[in-house]
Amino acid sequence: MxxxxxxxxxxxxxxxxxxxxxxxxxxxxxxxxxxxxxxxxxxxxxxxxxxxxxxxxxxxxxxxxxxxxxxxxxxxxxxxxxxxxxxxxxxxxxxxxxxxxxxxxxxxxxxxxxEKPLITIPMNKMKEFKRISNRYDWKITDIKENLYRTGTPEVIVNGELKDTASYQELEKTYQKIYHIYKFKTLSNLIKVFLNKYGLEK
Ligand SMILES: CC(C)(COP(=O)(O)OP(=O)(O)OC[C@H]1O[C@@H](n2cnc3c(N)ncnc32)[C@H](O)[C@@H]1OP(=O)(O)O)[C@@H](O)C(=O)NCCC(=O)NCCS
CATH class of the missing domain: 3.40.630.30 (Gcn5-related N-acetyltransferase (GNAT))
Known part of the structure; x- marks a missing residue:
C-alpha cells in the first residue's frame, strides 16, 4: 500500500x-x-x-x-x-x-x-471496534434502541453510568439485546427472501 x-x-x-x-x-x-x-x-x-x-x-x-x-x-x-x-x-x-x-x-x-472519550457505536459495528475498545478499556454505559434510527440499537460507550447500573449488568443487557437484534435481522432477511420467491404464506 x-x-x-x-x-x-x-x-x-x-x-x-x-x-x-x-x-x-x-x-x-x-x-x-x-x-x-x-x-x-x-x-x-x-x-x-x-x-x-x-x-x-x-x-x-x-x-x-x-x-x-x-x-x-x-x-x-x-x-x-x-x-x-x-x-x-x-x-x-x-x-x-x-x-x-x-x-x-x-x-x-x-x-x-x-483515553476514554464518549462514543456512540451502532450495534452492528461493535465487532469492528472490539480490539480498539479493549486496548483502552472502553466500557458500555448505555444502549439506546431507537436513538438516531429505528432498527439498529446504538451502544453508548464511555458515557456516564446511571447510579443503578454496573458495567457487568450492562454487558449482560448488551448481549441480550444483541441476540434479539440478530434474531430480528435474520427473520427480516428470511421474510425478504420468501417474498422475493413468492413463498410467503
Ligand atoms: C472501526 C474501524 C474504524 C477500524 O478501522 P481499521 O483501520 O480497520 O482498524 P485497524 O486496522 O487499526 O484495526 C484495529 C484492530 O481491530 C481489528 N479489526 C479491524 N476490523 C475488524 C473486523 N471487521 N472484525 C474484527 N476485528 C477487526 C484489527 O484486527 C485490529 O486488531 P489488533 O490491533 O489486535 O491487530 C473500521 O472498522 C470502521 O470504520 N468501521 C465502521 C465504523 C462506523 O460504523 N462508524 C460510524 C459510527 S462512529
Whole structure:
C-alpha cells in the first residue's frame, strides 16, 4: 500500500494552508462520512452547522488519513470543558485492517487528552471496534434502541453510568439485546427472501 498520511485539520488551518484546500478536505470528509451516516437524519445539516463552525472556533477537530489525494479515513472530535467525544470514526472498507483506525484513535486520544472519550457505536459495528475498545478499556454505559434510527440499537460507550447500573449488568443487557437484534435481522432477511420467491404464506 502507498504511504498513508495523517493530518489534523485544526493544525492545517493554524498553519494557514489555502482556504480552498481546507474546504476540499472538509467536503471529502462529508462525502466519506455519508457512507456510514446516510441513514442518520439531518447528518449533513449537523455537519455543516455544528462540525465545520466548531473546527474554526476550536471546539471540534477532524483528523484525516489519506493516500495522496484520496481520503481513506477520518475521526471527528469534539473537545470542550464539559465533553470529550468521538463524533464519527470511519475507515473506508477497502482500507480497513491496515492499522489506520489504530493510528487515528491514538491521535484522537492525544488531541482530546482523554483515553476514554464518549462514543456512540451502532450495534452492528461493535465487532469492528472490539480490539480498539479493549486496548483502552472502553466500557458500555448505555444502549439506546431507537436513538438516531429505528432498527439498529446504538451502544453508548464511555458515557456516564446511571447510579443503578454496573458495567457487568450492562454487558449482560448488551448481549441480550444483541441476540434479539440478530434474531430480528435474520427473520427480516428470511421474510425478504420468501417474498422475493413468492413463498410467503
Ligand atoms: C472501526 C474501524 C474504524 C477500524 O478501522 P481499521 O483501520 O480497520 O482498524 P485497524 O486496522 O487499526 O484495526 C484495529 C484492530 O481491530 C481489528 N479489526 C479491524 N476490523 C475488524 C473486523 N471487521 N472484525 C474484527 N476485528 C477487526 C484489527 O484486527 C485490529 O486488531 P489488533 O490491533 O489486535 O491487530 C473500521 O472498522 C470502521 O470504520 N468501521 C465502521 C465504523 C462506523 O460504523 N462508524 C460510524 C459510527 S462512529
Amino acid at each position: 502507498n504511504k498513508i498520511e495523517i493530518n489534523d485539520i485544526n493544525e492545517l488551518i493554524r498553519k494557514q494552508y489555502p482556504k480552498a484546500l481546507i474546504e476540499k478536505l472538509l467536503n471529502d470528509v462529508l462525502v466519506l462520512s455519508l457512507k456510514v451516516k446516510e441513514d442518520y437524519p439531518d447528518y449533513k445539516e449537523w455537519y455543516q452547522t455544528k462540525q465545520i463552525p466548531g473546527i474554526y472556533d476550536n471546539t471540534r477537530n477532524i483528523i484525516i488519513a489519506h493516500i495522496g489525494n484520496r481520503l481513506v479515513g477520518f475521526i471527528s472530535l469534539k473537545k470542550t470543558e464539559t465533553e470529550k467525544k468521538i463524533c464519527t470514526f470511519y475507515v473506508e472498507k477497502t482500507f480497513q485492517k491496515n492499522k489506520i483506525g489504530t493510528i487515528l484513535v491514538e491521535k484522537a486520544v492525544t488531541y482530546l487528552e482523554e
